[in-house]
Amino acid sequence: MPKFESFRMPDAGEGLTEAEIVAWHVAVGDPVRVNQTIVEIETAKSIVDLPSPFAGVVTALLAEVGDTVDVGTPIITIDVDPTGPTPEIAARPALELDAAPAATPDATPEAAGAGAGDGEAVLVGYGISGAAVARRPRRASAVVVHVDGTAASPSRVLAKPPVRKLARDLGVDLGAVVPTGPGGIVTREDVVAKSDQGEARALTTYPGDDQPWLASGKVSAGGRQTRVPVKSVRKRTAEAMVTSAFTAPHVTVFHTIDVTKTMKLVARLRADKEFAGVRVTPLLITAKAMLLAVHRHPDINASWDDATQEIVYKHYVNLGIAASTPRGLVVPNIKDAHRMGLKELAQSIADLTATARSGRTSPTDMSDGTITITNVGVFGIDTGTPILNPGEAAILAFGAIREQPWVHHGKVKKRWVTQLALSFDHRLVDGALGALFLSDVAAVLADPSQALVWG
Amino acid sequence: MIPTGDRTDVDTVQLLTPSGERLDHPDYSPRIAHLGPDALRGLYRDMVLVRRFDNEATSLQRQGELALWAQCLGQEAAQVGSGRALAPHDYAFPSYREHGVAHTRGIDPTDILRLFRGVDHGGGWDPTERGFHLYTLVIAAHTLHATGYAMGLQRDGLVGTGDPERDSAVITYFGDGATSQGDLNESLVFAAVNNAPLVLFCQNNQWAISEPTTRQSRVPLVKRGEGFGIPSVRVDGNDVLATYAVTAEALDRARSGGGPTFIEAFTYRMGAHTTSDDPTRYRSSAEEEYWRQRDPIERLRRLLVADGELPDTFVAELEAEAEARGEQLRTAVRAMQAPAAAQMFDHVYASPHAVVESERAWFTEYEASFLDAGATDGGTHR
Structure with missing residues (x-):
């Protein structure tokens, strides 16, 4: 005989009242094992995987991705004995909990929160879910108010x-x-x-x-x-962008350059045995150029501390790379990128993007960035006016690299050309500094041998 | 990358490297010389079972069966190594993460979960019988209890008699965060000046919730013991053999009347502080990877495999045993009922008390005044 068990949203922290469904790892009809991860939820404290308490076959998912579900509400039904014929699945039991009237004796077992019906104990944290806030009726107040919950006139x-x-x-x-x-x-x-x-x-x-x-x-x-309710990454992105756009006065400067020599360098490094297995891209050279430019203009690697009225100059570069992921925009950064050689930097960029794409970027990976690159070129875009990652003073947009007619040694030649755009926080970065910084980045990309001079 | 608080200028006792190779140490190698293949497999089995229990408990919390869980993941060697060095008549005061020590003291794991399910104030075991005190959640509070207990052993004449059946020691477990607490510092003072038969076993798991050790101390924690005049040693806490050796030495010193020892077991909390915590908010994946390479179970496995002492049948049987224990645990935890509410009056005082009795009577009457009284036998606790 089929036997249905439902799994209620647990309190994954202490005293949490609700959690959001981030992703289901099972679908209706899937077999599940005990302790197999069935769903990923996001609470006010963390993202956690929930393991199945039952073995069987999934017969219903009772909440959708993006739903915020109260602790104690059933989220999945599992047939723990799927060998028999399948009868109808009971209606979504969440309604029973919500509908528990406050003062009717009928509702006593639910309202008492003791789970007397199924013999389950009530746990710490369940006490604050919807059902349990109802008062238990006293014997003294025997006046019964009958409420018909379905067909009121x-x-x-x-x-x-x-x-x-x-x-x-x-x-x-x-x-x-x-x-x-x-x-x-x-x-x-x-x-x-x-x-x-x-x-x-x-x-x-x-x-x-x-x-x-x-x-x-x-x-x-x-x-x-x-x-669509605004949640998760979208919500955080929105907050960060509003904070940044309306606190830091943005100025953007542009530069169009011939990067043919950078493209040749990329081609050469790709063939280099020392770089075997390492992904070499124009973004890598741009990142290195940024680091060199920061080295020459450390003032740009800073942030504005409004609370203390101080400008904080960072002795280190945590280089942010904006990444588009299935869950939205994230900006993880490479810690202490200024200490890295080109190969280590390439490896770090590869790791960072792989982590971001798999949705495993942790909050620590995204915190304490000092300067950022956004690679809009991967979408075929020439350039843009990037908005600063909050807490940073500069962000570089790296545009698409195209073959274009370009005056080279007095003749019009076919050259690889790109556009760079640098937005900076004008509270602490003056136009001159922003311009010099961008021009240094451009100089390295125009002729990577410049790195020898400045490195 | 260098782990938090790691210092190369501090000696750390290690007898088994992360890659599973044995190292020789003039003082400590003799302490494990008697551990043959059977004993090593025993330690391996201990750690595997503890980890399985720990993971099962984590799952049970995620399934809403436990209110909270504090994982010991990554600290199995520190706990099993030190726990196995104890004699049956020694006494241990754990904090709340010592599931590995509990295992070595023969505590039924389901009893531990009674506390974390919120159906019991302590556990289901008799501390005197097991030589294992109830868990203490207040950071470092139990280190004072341990010090007092150890001083009691002195006064009962159970120290330094030369009779191995009689001489006893006390061990107390705490974390790096506890070293910042007043209680622990008072314990160190009292243990030192009274020459108490006490082993102060600090599991430096690098993180006091989200606070790294480097923000708790300017010196390696092992030096804190030295500051109180207590012999102190740092041991690789992910090395079960070294932990065993170092603890055995400290216990011998305590039992023989040589006084207290401070042990810093340098280890790592591979899991979260508790199930309410999200470590990804304050530590990097690179750090976690660094420590994954130093897994305490893996290194002993490598040693046993290299010695040809880990037959497939043993591994399979162990796996089956761990699986069966996990299932028993699930069933037992789900069956745990909330206690009758009036039970809360039972342990206020050791002996009957008039005020408590009158409060119990009032409460019982109050409970009976509800319409559903009796319908939820023992279920009013929430």
Whole structure:
């Protein structure tokens, strides 16, 4: 006989109330073993992998990626005895928990939080989930208020004033809404859900427009927009960009240069036995050029400390490389890049990008950067005006390298040309310093032998 | 990269290198000379079982079965090596991460998890019978208890008699962070001036939650013991043989009336501080990799393999045993029920107390006033 077990969102820290589903590692129909990682969640404290407590076959995933789930809510159903015929899967039990009315005796086993029904103990941390905040009814107050949770008549519908207004605005009949709030109250989510059900389909113009464009989104009431909650990397990127753009006055300077000699150097190093197995790219030479330029103009490797009203000059270079990953933009940095030779630097860039692409970049890897390169050229883009990584004074955008007509030794020749753009924080970097720094980076790329002079 | 707080100017006792080669040491090699292949396999088995238990407990926390878990991952050699050096009549005061020592004292691992599930204040074992005190969560508080206990052994005439069945020692375990606490420093003072039969075993796992050792001390931690006039030694805490040897020497000194020893076991917390902690926020993957190369179990495995003393049958049986133990643990933990709420009054005082009794009576009556009273037998605890 099939036997279904559901796994509830645990409190992976101490006293956490909720967690966000980051990625499912299993799908419906997959077999699972005990302690096999089934889902990755993000709490207020960390990202953790959750191991399966059961062995069996996954029959339902009860939460979607991007959902923020209360601790104690079932997130997955596993058939621990999948040999028998499969009956219907029970309705999503999360609703039972949400719907536990505060003062009805029916709800006592749930509200008591003791899990008397299934004999499970209540653990530390579960006490603060939705169900457990309900008060236990006392014998003295024997007045029983019966609330029918499914079919309230419009005049008797329980809802708070803002929710009533929302229903009016959306044209939703409150009486037709299935309440899920405590004591049979219609919640904001109930009204929105009802509205989404009815109107989105009514206003749809094209087939499929009532479906969200993105997996983590919901279609708006009008059926013409997908709304996606701002979370995770996107949220952090947004915060960082706003902080940076509205605290550091940005100035961007540009330079177009002939990098044919750099391209020749890259080709030569690729053939070099010493660099066998190491990825040599124009980005590597640009990174090295940056480090040399920082060495000549250490003032640019600094940050503005608003709290202490000090400028902090870093004795080290933690070189940031902006990376586009499946989870969004991350800017890990190479610690103490100034100490590295070209080969070690190449290895570090390769490691850093591999880590970023696999989504394993840790917060430490991203913290304490001192200066950054963003390689917009990989997308075929000439250049841009990059926004500073917060806490840094300069960022270099490295554009696409193209063969272009270029005046070389008095003749128009076919040469490899690229554009560099440097944004800097004008509070602490003056135009002259920014210009000199960019011009030094360009000089090395135009003729890498310049590195011998400055190295 | 150089690990946090590592200093080349401090001698560190090592008898087994990370690649599994034996080293000779004039003072300490004789202390492990009697450990034959069977004993070495025993230590290997200990460490493998402890790691399996530790991983299972971590999973149980992630499954919502435990409120919290403090991993000992990476510290198996420091704990098993020192724990196996203890005599049955010695007494250990652990902090809260000493699952490996608990294993060597024959503690049922499920008993440890009662505390971490929140259904028991201590554990299920008798500390006197096992020579293993209950876990102490307050940093360094138990080092004072240990010092006092050791001074008690002196006064009971259980030290320095020359009778190996009678002479006893106390060992107390704490971490690098505890060395910054007043309690530990007071313990060092009292242990030193009273010549207490005490081994102060510091597992320097490099991190006091997110605070590195370098931010706790200007000198290597081993020098802290010396500052109190206590013989001190630093040992490679990922080397089970060296840890055994160094602890055995310290215990002998204590039992014979030679007084306290401070041991700094240089090791690494490979896991998080607890399941509530995310170490990726404060330490680099490169550092973790550095220590992964120094795994305590791996180096003993290499030695046994090189000696041809690790037959496949042994490995397979061990794996099966670890697996079975993991399953037993899961079943036992899931079956643990919350205790009756009135039980909280049981251990306030050692003997009955009138005020506590009246509070217990009031509480019992209050609990009975609920509609669902009795429906949730023993389940009102939350």
